[in-house]
Amino acid sequence: MSKKSIILLSVVAAVAAIAIVGVTVFVGYTRGYDGESEQWVYVGSNASPDDVSRELKQRLGDTGAKADKIMRLSGKEAVNGAYLIEPGMSAIDIARKISRGAQTPIKLTFNNIRTLDQLASRVGERLELDSLQFMKACDEVLPGAGFTKPTYIAAFLPDTYEFYWTASPESVVKRLLDYRNRFWNDERRAKAKSLGLTPVQAATVASIAEEETNNAEERGVVARLYMNRLNRGMLLQADPTVKYAVGDFGLRRITGAHLAVASPYNTYKNSGLPPGPIRMPSARTLDALLKSKPHNYIYMCAKEDFSGLHNFASDFATHQKNAARYRKELDRRKIR
Missing domain, CATH: 3.30.1490.480 (Endolytic murein transglycosylase)
Known part of the structure; x- marks a missing residue:
């Protein structure tokens, strides 16, 4: 074989080797x-x-x-x-x-939120910002939108949102607030006004109703019951506000010691609505309040079957009978 042929074969072999390496690298990457x-x-x-x-x-x-x-x-x-x-x-x-x-985009979902701290923690878990940055952004944005610290929670609605992970704290608060403001359109604001409520006050009433019952169908009835008490100048005497005041939402039996707690959220001691919502009410509960039908109920008591539903009454005598049955069952089950 001539020298020229050997060189040519060597070149071909080298090119082939390079090609094989190139293909291998290409396939790998x-x-x-x-x-x-x-x-x-x-x-x-x-x-x-x-x-x-x-x-x-x-x-x-x-x-x-x-x-x-x-x-x-x-x-x-x-x-x-x-x-x-x-x-x-x-x-x-x-x-x-x-x-x-x-x-x-990252999905940010929150529901069953009772405090701003809980919301901040949830946001911090999903986005790059931390909970303290979110809280600081609330202080920078919400007062200018008419909210006070006790009503900050009313600036938000439970839902699923999409954000880039790198979204700034201020942009997150503003976008969530914008969503809430769009919910409160002219029609809903008019309905709230007809009940004598601002959107924030409506959120406060709805938050109490949402804590009172897990049954979505009852919430409008419960919310209207508290409106009846407000309109009659009665104390709300809402157990969920006492739980909020003492910081224990798991209480199953409210005692005299709980009712005596000094707190602006204790509606057994203070007239009118508490300073702000005791949880972040859902859009569905807000609409249940706004669409609720008038009734004469001013008393309610959990049903003794522990179904989560309530017995309603328009007079105290009937309410006493309902409450006696419930207390009897509490005692039978040894719930203190």
Whole structure:
């Protein structure tokens, strides 16, 4: 074989080898993430390249390591954000997504919220901001919108929202407030006004009704009952406000000691509505109040069957009989 032929064969072999290596590398970097489920990758605002590298490897294994290598070799940096990585995404696509800041919105869901601290904690669990930053943003935004600290909770409605993980505390508060304000349209405000209530006062009444019963069908009746007491100048004497005042929502039996607690939320001692809602009422409960039909009930007592429903009465004698049956059952079950 001639020297020229040998050189030619060597070149062909080298090209083939390079091609094989190239194909192998290409396949490796284009092969999809083979995890069984989607994964979130979080790049914090102060994350170093090494932090990003650890996050990618921990979340995505070998595919994450390759995505990190692609960014390092290309001189690109990961952008602060949260990124949803689905099975099948290649290292190249992952690197491109993270280096371009193509975040995936995060769902923020909250319900059964009683205090602003609980809401702040929930927001802090889902977004990059922390609970203290959220509370500070409330102090900066809500007073200008007409809210006081006791009524902050009325600025929000339970629901599912979408935010980018990196959303600023102020933007989160403003967006949640905007959603609440859109709920309170002219029609709902007019209905509240016809009951002699502002939206915040309506939220306060609805919050009491929501704490009184887990039965959604009863809440309108309960809310209207408290409106009847307000309109007659009676004390509300709402047990849930006492639970709020003592800080124990799990109380099953309200005692004289509880009723004597000095607190503006104790409606056994203070007339009118408490300073603000005792929980964040749902849109459904607010509408139940606004759409509630008039009735003459001013008394209510939990049913003795512990069904969660209530016996209602318009006179004290009937109420006493209802209450006696309930107390008897409490004693029988040894609930103190």
